[in-house]
Amino acid sequence: MVEPLIEAKNITKIYKRGSETVYALRNVNLQVMPNELVMIMGPFGSGKSTMLHLLGGLDTPTEGEIVFQGEDITKWDEKRTTEYRRLHVGYIFQSWELINNLTAIENIEVPLYPTKLPTDEIRARAMRLLRQVDLYERERHFPTQLSGGEQQRVGIARALITEPNLLLADEPTGNLDSETGDIIMRMLKKLTRGGTGTVVATHDESLRRYADRVVRFLDGEIIV
Amino acid sequence: MGNLRVFLKAARFTFRNRKRTIAFIALFTILSAYVIFFSNTFTEYYRTDLLRNKGIITNQIAYNTVDQTNDTVQEFIARANGYEQTESVIVHRYFDFGASIRIFELDEKNPWAFTLITPRSIATGRFVSGSGEALVLTGSTLNLESTLLGNATIDPSPGDKLTLQGNSSSVVVKIVGEITKDVYNDPENKAWIFVDSASFDAMLVALQPTTYIYEITVLAKGNLLLSEEPYNNKRFLVEQLKNDYFDLGLSPSFLTVPNGIEQNIDTRIEERNSDLLNFSFGILAGILLSLLYGILLSRFRKTEIAVLKTVGYDSWNIRLSLLAEILSISFVGYLIGVFAIQSYLVYQAASLISSILSFDVILLSFSIVVLFDLPSVLISSYSLVKVRPLDVLRDTG
Ligand SMILES: Nc1ncnc2c1ncn2[C@@H]1O[C@H](COP(=O)(O)OP(=O)(O)OP(=O)(O)O)[C@@H](O)[C@H]1O
Numbered sequence: 034m035v036e037p038l039i040e041a042k043n044i045t046k047i048y049k050r051g052s053e054t055v056y057a058l059r060n061v062n063l064q065v066m067p068n069e070l071v072m073i074m075g076p077f078g079s080g081k082s083t084m085l086h087l088l089g090g091l092d093t094p095t096e097g098e099i100v101f102q103g104e105d106i107t108k109w110d111e112k113r114t115t116e117y118r119r120l121h122v123g124y125i126f127q128s129w130e131l132i133n134n135l136t137a138i139e140n141i142e143v144p145l146y147p148t149k150l151p152t153d154e155i156r157a158r159a160m161r162l163l164r165q166v167d168l169y170e171r172e173r174h175f176p177t178q179l180s181g182g183e184q185q186r187v188g189i190a191r192a193l194i195t196e197p198n199l200l201l202a203d204e205p206t207g208n209l210d211s212e213t214g215d216i217i218m219r220m221l222k223k224l225t226r227g228g229t230g231t232v233v234a235t236h237d238e239s240l241r242r243y244a245d246r247v248v249r250f251l252d253g254e255i256i257v
Numbered sequence: 258m259g260n261l262r263v264f265l266k267a268a269r270f271t272f273r274n275r276k277r278t279i280a281f282i283a284l285f286t287i288l289s290a291y292v293i294f295f296s297n298t299f300t301e302y303y304r305t306d307l308l309r310n311k312g313i314i315t316n317q318i319a320y321n322t323v324d325q326t327n328d329t330v331q332e333f334i335a336r337a338n339g340y341e342q343t344e345s346v347i348v349h350r351y352f353d354f355g356a357s358i359r360i361f362e363l364d365e366k367n368p369w370a371f372t373l374i375t376p377r378s379i380a381t382g383r384f385v386s387g388s389g390e391a392l393v394l395t396g397s398t399l400n401l402e403s404t405l406l407g408n409a410t411i412d413p414s415p416g417d418k419l420t421l422q423g424n425s426s427s428v429v430v431k432i433v434g435e436i437t438k439d440v441y442n443d444p445e446n447k448a449w450i451f452v453d454s455a456s457f458d459a460m461l462v463a464l465q466p467t468t469y470i471y472e473i474t475v476l477a478k479g480n481l482l483l484s485e486e487p488y489n490n491k492r493f494l495v496e497q498l499k500n501d502y503f504d505l506g507l508s509p510s511f512l513t514v515p516n517g518i519e520q521n522i523d524t525r526i527e528e529r530n531s532d533l534l535n536f537s538f539g540i541l542a543g544i545l546l547s548l549l550y551g552i553l554l555s556r557f558r559k560t561e562i563a564v565l566k567t568v569g570y571d572s573w574n575i576r577l578s579l580l581a582e583i584l585s586i587s588f589v590g591y592l593i594g595v596f597a598i599q600s601y602l603v604y605q606a607a608s609l610i611s612s613i614l615s616f617d618v619i620l621l622s623f624s625i626v627v628l629f630d631l632p633s634v635l636i637s638s639y640s641l642v643k644v645r646p647l648d649v650l651r652d653t654g
């Protein structure tokens with residue numbers, strides 16, 4: 034049997050807003066297998082983003098554990114979590130979050146600057162990715178010179194440059210028209226291979242055809 | 258390797274942010290210029306006031322052939338040098354050549370320590386910087402009739418060679434600059450030639466003047482800017498040097514009035530205090546500017562830092578990228594500041610050597626400007642290192 038890439042067990046996440054407690058997630062279990070594109074679907078406020086943040090080591094759950102390569106990442110200190118994010122996670126944002134004074138190619142390279150890889154190796158990798166997301170010859174363009182779909186493709190390439198095991202995308206098509214959204218999703222689908230697992234959070238029902246598996250959230254709980 | 262790359266890339270990317278960069282470079286330029294200007298004032302102040310405040314200037318005649326006085330003067334110099342209160346003793350000599358020429362020795366290593374002229378007195382050309390070089394007064398004519406050269410009258414200018422012919426040998430010097438005429442008011446209206454020490458020694462041998470004059474400057478120890486020590490040392494030295502003259506059988510001949518010291522001190526201290534106040538104001542402004550920059554930078558770069566943290570940048574990567582931005586902005590500002598002040602000095606002084614910022618000034622002001630970066634580096638890294646990506650990136654879309 035194939036081991037899951039990452040496994041969230043009995044996750045509960047509580048936010049406190051003054052005297053009010055919000056259950057963002059309640060006893061959620063989730064597995065992501067290698068080469069699998071899991072889609073978390075659900076209405077606004079159902080806890081999709083919270084789940085991605087926990088998987089990506091950006092936040093810690095109130096209860097439960099997240100097992101990656103046999104270890105519970107929620108127990109790690111800041112240093113190991115940072116390393117985990119750098120080595121194993123690629124994060125794709127709804128609003129891309131590209132750095133405006135960096136060109137497309139530099140935005141893609143950014144995660145590798147602190148590593149030991151030689152600069153020309155980084156450039157070579159970034160060029161390869163740029164071609165993969167069909168942005169060849171746009172390398173010197175700044176984010177403001179690119180369309181939303183193009184920016185999101187740069188965002189995807191940036192997430193991929195560290196060759197992550199886990200690709201997390203929060204509403205990656207949320208700011209795009211449906212045609213461009215399809216291009217992005219096809220791309221994510223194609224890139225989910227070679228052991229990588231992808232989790233896409235969305236409330237857009239039309240995207241479910243790209244999923245290998247759909248998980249439905251409602252008020253912090255899995256309903257299917 | 259990785260950290261170095263983060264640093265260098267961050268420095269490069271800084272300049273892509275036009276508006277922000279230009280605004281802060283401009284501020285740092287103004288600040289640097291202020292600091293450089295004052296550093297320069299202080300160093301200059303230190304130099305021009307050295308003689309006035311720390312110097313005791315005396316002169317003695319010596320005979321070129323009979324070396325009795327020469328030896329005594331040498332002994333006097335040795336004693337002056339020996340006092341704990343003495344910082345240094347600088348000697349200039351001069352003699353008259355014929356009826357219309359006076360030749361002065363210039364210590365090219367201490368050009369400022371000469372009562373008649375300093376590098377600031379240069380009108381054209383440059384100051385003496387090596388051997389075989391000479392300065393003349395603007396528009397002076399050298400009437401050589403009383404020398405063995407004959408009846409020639411020449412009008413020397415920079416670039417000309419000047420040959421001074423003695424009984425058996427001659428000395429050739431090259432004129433490298435002219436001194437503005439307003440530095441002197443010589444009743445005898447002699448033509449003055451200033452030469453380096455080596456040429457002067459050669460002339461003593463070749464031209465055989467019967468007598469020559471020692472001008473001996475004794476500098477008192479102590480920092481003019483920070484204490485009254487030099488004044489106390491000077492008081493002490495004046496008494497000692499008087500005694501030494503009597504002791505050696507020479508008559509004391511002070512060119513500066515030692516009794517004027519007391520009155521001098523108060524005004525000097527006042528001036529010094531107001532300079533220090535201005536300088537402190539600059540330092541304060543620098544620290545405030547730096548804090549402001551740090552606070553603004555923390556806002557400008559918040560989202561970017563959150564993204565960098567998400568992709569795995571650690572605290573040091575982030576600190577370095579902030580450091581790179583702040584250092585490069587202030588460094589460029591500093592360079593422009595140096596350039597501005599330098600141009601101002603050149604424009605003002607219209608001469609070369611005297612108006613070039615000295616290495617001391619550059620070093621001092623640069624250190625101050627780098628120190629200014631500290632508050633902004635500290636405040637921006639303090640507030641940005643603790644940024645949690647989630648707080649910034651949540652629902653930004
Ligand atoms: N920092 C926070 N403080 C308080 N409550 C929070 C916080 N973050 C999230 N929540 C709450 O947790 C619940 C789940 O939020 P989450 O962002 O995970 O939902 P989502 O499914 O991603 O919604 P959307 O489709 O709007 O992105 C919501 O009720 C939200 O208001």
Ligand SMILES: [Mg+2]
Binds near residue numbers: 081082083
């Ligand atoms: Mg969300």
